[in-house]
Amino acid sequence: MISLQDRRCEQSAVAAELERIGGRLMMLFMTSSGAARELFAIVRADTSTIRLRSTITGDSYPALTPRVAAAHWFEREIHDLWGVVPEGHPRLEPLVRHGPEQGEIALPANGDVGAEHRGGERLSGPGVFVFPYGPVRSGVFEAAQFLVQTGGEDVAYCAQRLFFKRRGAERRICEVPLELAVLVAERVSGTSSVAHALAFSHAVESLAQTEVPVRAQSIRRVLAELERLYNHLEVAVRECEDASLSVAQAQFAALKERLHRLAAEVVGHRFLRGAVIAGGVRVDLDASAVDLIGDTLRDWERDFKRVLAVLLRTDSFLDRLVSAGPLSARDARDFGCVGPVARGSGIDTDTRRELPYDGYPTFAVARHSDGDAMARMEVRFAEVDTSLALIREALHSLAAGPVHNRVGAFVSDTALGAAESARGETLYWLHAAGADALGFCKLRAASFVNYGIFNRVFDSQVLTDFSFIEHSLGLSPAGCDA
Amino acid sequence: MIKWFVRGVTRRRLTTRYPRAAEAPPARFRARALLDPDAVDPRSAAACAAVCLPGALGADACGRLRLDAGRCIACGLCVDACWDGSLTIDSGYELATTSRARLVVGEQARASDGSTRPLGGVFRRSLHIRHIDTGSDGAVEQEIAALLSPYYDMHRLGLFFTASPRHADALLVTGPVTRPMEQPLRRTYEAMPEPRVVVAAGTDACSGSFWEAPEVLGGVDRVLPVDVYIPGDPPSPIALLHGLLLAAGRVREVSPPHPEPQPSAAKMSSG
Numbered sequence: 042m043i044s045l046q047d048r049r050c051e052q053s054a055v056a057a058e059l060e061r062i063g064g065r066l067m068m069l070f071m072t073s074s075g076a077a078r079e080l081f082a083i084v085r086a087d088t089s090t091i092r093l094r095s096t097i098t099g100d101s102y103p104a105l106t107p108r109v110a111a112a113h114w115f116e117r118e119i120h121d122l123w124g125v126v127p128e129g130h131p132r133l134e135p136l137v138r139h140g141p142e143q144g145e146i147a148l149p150a151n152g153d154v155g156a157e158h159r160g161g162e163r164l165s166g167p168g169v170f171v172f173p174y175g176p177v178r179s180g181v182f183e184a185a186q187f188l189v190q191t192g193g194e195d196v197a198y199c200a201q202r203l204f205f206k207r208r209g210a211e212r213r214i215c216e217v218p219l220e221l222a223v224l225v226a227e228r229v230s231g232t233s234s235v236a237h238a239l240a241f242s243h244a245v246e247s248l249a250q251t252e253v254p255v256r257a258q259s260i261r262r263v264l265a266e267l268e269r270l271y272n273h274l275e276v277a278v279r280e281c282e283d284a285s286l287s288v289a290q291a292q293f294a295a296l297k298e299r300l301h302r303l304a305a306e307v308v309g310h311r312f313l314r315g316a317v318i319a320g321g322v323r324v325d326l327d328a329s330a331v332d333l334i335g336d337t338l339r340d341w342e343r344d345f346k347r348v349l350a351v352l353l354r355t356d357s358f359l360d361r362l363v364s365a366g367p368l369s370a371r372d373a374r375d376f377g378c379v380g381p382v383a384r385g386s387g388i389d390t391d392t393r394r395e396l397p398y399d400g401y402p403t404f405a406v407a408r409h410s411d412g413d414a415m416a417r418m419e420v421r422f423a424e425v426d427t428s429l430a431l432i433r434e435a436l437h438s439l440a441a442g443p444v445h446n447r448v449g450a451f452v453s454d455t456a457l458g459a460a461e462s463a464r465g466e467t468l469y470w471l472h473a474a475g476a477d478a479l480g481f482c483k484l485r486a487a488s489f490v491n492y493g494i495f496n497r498v499f500d501s502q503v504l505t506d507f508s509f510i511e512h513s514l515g516l517s518p519a520g521c522d523a
Numbered sequence: 524m525i526k527w528f529v530r531g532v533t534r535r536r537l538t539t540r541y542p543r544a545a546e547a548p549p550a551r552f553r554a555r556a557l558l559d560p561d562a563v564d565p566r567s568a569a570a571c572a573a574v575c576l577p578g579a580l581g582a583d584a585c586g587r588l589r590l591d592a593g594r595c596i597a598c599g600l601c602v603d604a605c606w607d608g609s610l611t612i613d614s615g616y617e618l619a620t621t622s623r624a625r626l627v628v629g630e631q632a633r634a635s636d637g638s639t640r641p642l643g644g645v646f647r648r649s650l651h652i653r654h655i656d657t658g659s660d661g662a663v664e665q666e667i668a669a670l671l672s673p674y675y676d677m678h679r680l681g682l683f684f685t686a687s688p689r690h691a692d693a694l695l696v697t698g699p700v701t702r703p704m705e706q707p708l709r710r711t712y713e714a715m716p717e718p719r720v721v722v723a724a725g726t727d728a729c730s731g732s733f734w735e736a737p738e739v740l741g742g743v744d745r746v747l748p749v750d751v752y753i754p755g756d757p758p759s760p761i762a763l764l765h766g767l768l769l770a771a772g773r774v775r776e777v778s779p780p781h782p783e784p785q786p787s788a789a790k791m792s793s794g
Contacts, residue, residue, distance in 0.1 A: 139703035177655050177707050179686035181667050184656040184704055205703045206658040209736030217733070221576045224598055225733065231660030231757065275665060288531035294672030295537055301669075302549070309551035309612075311759060312662045315598050351526045519661035 042247045043396050043457045045083075045092045052095045052102040055080065059093065059109045062086055065377045065390070068468055069105070069115035070483045071097070071123050078125065081483075083457065083470070085395060090457070097125060104130040111377035114493045137204040137522075168192050174507075176205045183518040187495075187511075191504055199499035199507075201492055206522040215479045219245070219448075220318070222479065226469070227314045230486055230520030232275070235261075235268040236462030237469075237486070237520075238317035243398055244458025244469045245319040248451040257321035257444040258400040262435040263334065264313050264322075265399075265460070266428040271300040272463030272515070273381075273421040273428075277352075279512040280418065284358045292348045296341065303337050306330075321445030331436050342429055349422060362415035366498040366510030369412055373494070380465020381424065382491045382514055384408045385417035392461035402434060414513035421515075450476035462487055464515055486520030537673045539761070542680075542774055546761050552614040553597040554762070555754060556580075558590035558628045564607035571601040571610055577726070577733035592618065593626035593729040593742075596756040617777040619753040619766030623744060625776070626729065626754060644772025645718055646692050649681035652722075652767065653691035655711050658739065659698030663725045663757040667695065675760045682767055688714040693770050694721045696747075699731040700740040712747050720750040720770045725757050732756070 050058045059066065064086035072079050080102065082093040095102075104127030105112040116127040117136035127133065175186035184205040190198040210229045214222045226241035227234040239261060246253060253261075274297035281290035301311040307330050308316045316324045326334070352358055368378070373386035383390050387410040393401045407423035409416035451473040458469040465487030474480030491514055498510055539546050548554070556579070568588040572580040579594035580601055588609070602610045620626055654667060670677040677683075685691050688711045700708060712721070723743040726732045729752045731741035743749050753766035768774040 176704065177688075177711050181654045181664050181684060182656070183659065183661055183664055184698075184707075205707075206656070206698065206701055207703075207738050208658055208699065208701060208734045209738045213734065213736060217576060221574065221600075224576050224596065228596075228660045228732075228756075231662030232665060234662075278668075286527065288527040291673045292530065292534070294669065295674060298669060298672050298674045305552045305759075306549045307551075309549070309553045309599070310597075311666070312757070314756075315553065348530075351530065355524070355527070357524070517661050519659065 042250075043090055043243075043459060045090050045457060047092050047094070049094045052080065052097050055082065055093065055095050056103060056105045056108040059084065059105060059112075062091060062093075064091075065374070066109055066111040066115075067377070067466070068470060068483065068485050069112050069119070070470070071119050071125065072472070072481055072483075078123065080119075081470070083468075090396065092457075100124065101126040101128050103128050106130050110375040111490070111493075113376075114489065137207055139204060169197065175202075185518040187507075189504065189507070194503050194505075196499045196502050196504055196507070199496050201495040203492060203518055204522045206519055208523070210523045211482045211484055214241070214482045214484075215474075219477050219479065223318055226484070227317075229484060229523050230462070230488070230517045231312060232272055232517060233268065233462040233464060233467065233486070233520060234312050234314045235264045235317055236460045236467045237484075238314075239265060239399070239460035240458045240467040241469045241471075241484075242317055242319040242458065243460065244456045244471045245448060247456035247458060248453050248471060248473050249319075249448045250452050251320050251446055251448045253321050253399065254443045254446055255400065255440045256325075256442045259435040259439045260322045260324070260326055260444060261317060261399045262401060263326070263432050264308070264316055266432045266435070267300060267304060267334075268313055269428045269463040270425060271297050271304075273425055274300065276418070276421055276512060276515045280362065280414075280509065281352070281358070283508045283512060284361050286352075286355065286358055289348065289352055289355070289358070296345055296348070299337065299341055303334065306333060318445070320448045321443070323445070325444050326436075326439065331439065334432065335436060338429060338432060345425065359415065361506065361509050362418060362513065363413060365414040365506045366502060366513055367411075367413045368494060368498050370410075372497050373412070376494045376497070377490050378465075378494055379490055380462070380487045380515075381417050381420045382465065382494075385420045386410075386412035390466070392459050392466040396459045398460065401431070404431060414509055417513045417515075462520075464488055464517060464520070465491060467520075484523055486517065486523065488516040488518070488521035492516055492521050538676045538679065539674060541761055541764060542768060546616060548614045548616055548759070548761075550614065552759075553599055553612050554615050554618060554759070555592045555595045555597050555613050556590060556599070556601055557611045557613040558588065559609045559611075560587065560589070560628065562607055562609035563588045564609070567605050567607040567609065570604045570606075574600040574604050576600075577730070590628045591626060591730070592628065592754050593623060593752060594726060594732060595754065596726055596732060615777070616759055616761040617765045617774075618755060618758070618762055619751055619769045620776050621751055621769065623729070623749070623752055626752060646720070646771040647773055649683065650693055650767060650771040651683050651685040651691050652693045652695050653685055653688045653711065653715065654695045654697070655704075655708060657696055657698045657704040657708050657728070657743070658701035658734075659725060659727055660757075663697040663727075666757045666760050667697070667724065667763060669760045670763060675764060677764065677767070680764070680768065682764075682771075688712075689716065691715050692719060693767070694719065694747075695724055695767075696721065696728050696743045697724050699727045699734045700743060700746050701738055702740060705740060705746055708743075708746055721747050722751045722753065722766055722770050723749045724753045724755075724763060724766065726754050727756075729754050
């Protein structure tokens with residue numbers, strides 16, 4: 042259960058208040074009750090989580106983005122969905138809406154667009170062109186579009202366009218019966234099913250004040266860390282593919298496949314779906330499953346370490362990643378980045394520790410100060426070790442008892458649920474409507490905030506590094522688009 | 524680099540022998556729900572249909588329970604709710620079919636239309652595939668990418684991904700079709716030379732699953748003629764291989780194991 046400090050202020054004072062609080066803007070969204078529209082900002086300060094509310098009167102309010110850069114995409118989303126204008130937003134183009142009105146490619150018209158894009162030289166003149174890459178991309182990728190402005194080699198500017206895949210998950214979660222809604226959450230970002238199911242379930246459990254049995258907590262940790270392992274491996278596979286290291290690619294892919302097979306053996310699903318539900322879990326780990334996980338991961342770790350040791354001595358791999366796609370600690374902090382992307386830039390953030398859940402023990406959060414693609418990879422490789430240790434600890438501490446508590450009637454009106462996916466902090470904000478139904482859901486996947494800095498990491502980079510940089514961020518368009 | 528070479532040639536062979544030999548899924552693997560229409564008790568049927576999020580379970584025109592495997596997300600909730608034994612979990616891999624109607628179990632008219640060999644098998648020797656994501660959850664893409672991993676190695680079967688739709692024989696579509704992806708999907712299809720096959724990979728692509736929203740058009744067949752349906756949420760790599768080989772006309776469809784059990788290994792055609 043996440044305890045929130047409640048604060049309220051005038052719509053003209055939100056930006057100043059956010060600046061005063063400092064910290065990281067986790068979410069910013071709008072809801073309505075009757076005719077009144079309310080702006081919600083959820084902020085993570087040093088030791089507390091603050092909910093800042095402000096009633097919006099009229100069809101506009103002073104934009105927060107010029108003073109709080111992390112609000113940039115949230116405010117564009119609010120503008121798209123509610124028609125409310127954040128006055129003074131540096132780049133108020135459609136974000137989540139796709140339609141005829143957005144047929145033409147729009148790049149920022151002038152050189153500097155305020156807080157969203159500080160610095161960075163803009164190119165203009167003959168020979169400079171915009172190369173639209175996507176949404177149908179070469180190879181097997183999810184739908185996303187990148188508008189690369191280039192003179193041939195240097196990337197002058199790279200704008201990302203997402204939300205091709207928006208399926209309306211937030212609304213669907215509220216429409217379906219509560220006990221089935223977790224199935225929707227699992228499929229928002231199909232590779233982070235456990236994290237999304239956990240974040241959603243945490244919010245539901247918080248609404249109903251349901252305790253999760255200790256045994257279920259341990260099982261949840263095993264599943265969540267298993268999911269982290271294969272997602273981190275996926276990034277390694279992609280990076281090796283980009284570096285044309287076929288053997289490394291094949292061996293990481295084989296290691297990843299072994300994890301999916303383990304998941305299918307234990308849970309019956311290769312992406313661990315159908316396990317986490319509000320109140321606990323649907324699958325129990327019997328002694329044979331515990332042994333299977335332990336034995337498989339022991340062999341797996343040995344093989345992984347061997348491949349990794351060779352990879353970290355392969356110059357053609359290191360050359361491409363070191364200094365590619367740098368993200369400064371200041372940008373990572375200002376734009377509220379999460380997950381390995383933030384930790385690769387030295388930011389000490391991890392939901393498992395900031396908003397503790399499911400009985401995670403204390404562990405060292407892997408960080409790196411370089412901020413480049415290699416730093417993000419090293420954070421992931423270090424997290425593989427952490428995850429393996431956490432799985433062992435969870436299997437060891439598997440207490441006897443039930444794995445599920447019934448979720449009772451809702452006793453709270455609103456709740457925040459959080460979980461750390463392989464990509465970073467995943468959030469669900471829920472409003473109860475009655476005793477067992479949801480009236481409003483706002484989800485924010487890690488990729489939503491991490492995609493926001495996509496253009497910044499391409500400042501003064503070259504086109505040939507595009508895929509290295511993109512994959513080092515390890516983003517999920519499905520999660521971002523929801 | 525020599526280290527990689529040594530590692531590459533000294534590891535043992537991992538690759539499946541599928542489709543020459545059957546691949547056994549893990550015992551607990553959930554591919555889809557299976558319905559025995561003769562065992563249905565109406566009260567149990569109502570309880571099962573109530574927990575089916577995508578509406579795969581429902582009554583047909585005669586009021587009998589039917590199961591649409593093209594909508595099933597294999598969550599297993601109906602099996603938990605069922606007490607007459609009519610619903611079970613199928614762990615089979617070979618689910619692909621050339622006919623949408625054949626995915627529906629228990630329907631009065633068991634469809635027997637549609638060739639089991641699309642286009643007479645003109646792509647038997649090699650199939651070049653263009654993938655397009657029209658709103659998937661991202662897991663199908665990873666299962667498709669896994670086909671290139673040593674465990675599945677689709678190149679050994681003459682299956683290749685191609686960057687350009689101009690070079691493609693098959694369009695592999697994942698995800699329910701969202702509105703912004705409708706035009707890119709049509710344009711990719713139109714850019715492909717004929718003959719061409721369209722493969723809908725995953726429950727989302729087969730039917731739109733539970734994504735009933737103004738943003739989502741539904742299954743791929745709302746936009747394009749689909750030749751092969753591969754249900755699954757997401758379909759496993761072997762299921763994808765089976766579907767792609769079916770599109771190439773190299774394996775036959777496999778009927779669901781219940782109520783008439785069938786051998787599960789696909790037979791290589793003599794062609």
